[in-house]
Amino acid sequence: MDGHQSAISTAFRDGHTHKPVANQFFEVGNRLPTLRYIAIDHISPLRRGGDRSKMLLQREVFWIKKLNTLTPTGLNEHCSFLSFLKQI
Known part of the structure; x- marks a missing residue:
């Protein structure tokens, strides 16, 4: 959320984002x-x-898909399924 807050403040300061x-x-x-x-x-x-980081990424992907928040219907621009792949 800190990243979103910073981006919003910067957008108003710079006039674009x-x-x-x-x-x-x-x-x-x-x-x-x-x-x-x-x-x-x-x-x-x-x-x-x-x-735990991998599990957090997996849950983020789950909710992005479940809530249909990828563009154009939502504000998420990308959704990576790499966290579901097993590393060898």
Whole structure:
């Protein structure tokens, strides 16, 4: 979220942006204080080890697909399935 907040602030300072979320805010004239978000999932630290970062990426992909937030219907520009591939 810090990246989105920074991009929104930069968009208003510079007068343009290439970031989808910041562009949406800039185009409609919303300012940073109007940004709201809510957690929809939680991944606890893995008790038996494992790659928590990989699991977080997998859940992010799951929610991007489930909520249909890829462009053109949403603001996510890409969705990588690499986190689902097993490394040898």
